[in-house]
Amino acid sequence: MIPIQHFLLLGALLFSLGVYGVLSRRNVVLILMAVELMLQGVNINLVAFAVYLSPQEFRGLIFALFVITVAAAEVGLALAIALRLFRNRATANVDEVDTLRW
């Protein structure tokens, strides 16, 4: 039996990698990928908690399912926005989109 800490550590690692990606990248699609990585870390945590801490109820699993659903919706919308951004501004770098910047 693998101890629960190992799963949680891997989830934390994936989340931190995602945070690093979001902070260091400038490309919209790459930032989106890093966000996906963070969601994966969270999902590992949720499933590990569900299996180890309350095996009789499936709260964590249901939560993970909803996370996957919402993430799919989010990716669809975000990629459409990226497409529109590229069409209007001919850029995919977030720091070049500064019309609202004071």
Next chain:
Amino acid sequence: MSYEEGLFYLVAVVTGLGGLGVVLARNVVYAALFLIVALLGVAGLFLLLSAEFLALVQVLIYGAAVTILMLFVIMLTRVRDVPTTPVAPQQSLGLAVAASLFGLLATAILITDWGALGATEEMTLVPVRELGKVLFQRWSVPFEVASLVLLVALVGAIVLARPEEEE
């Protein structure tokens, strides 16, 4: 080390390397391919956690649909032509934040007494039949709301991505 543990460390290393590739790859297409590796690794972890249904959903939705969508957008926006070298101060700051966050999370995970919180030692297989029952009975309202969210998001995505109509 048991067979199960060996498998876990193998899958964990593959997942970690995939994640590292996503945030470090210079080429956008390579980052997307590394993302597929990481997502399939996470599906393997779900299998090791005996949640087969989630592993299946993960492979179908993430491993296939989401990554293909991303590759399509990379192709359509030609973002791969844009150099993706990160700015130096931003990179080191991001590294500092991510490293301190990981340190914080790791200490919290390691100092917690999981046995006292009721962590089981025996892994019970997640029964898919029971999971489906719970999903469609107790969680049926959130389930319907999720389907509505998907519908709205996809309609919105189509409206956003549609080419401008000629006047």
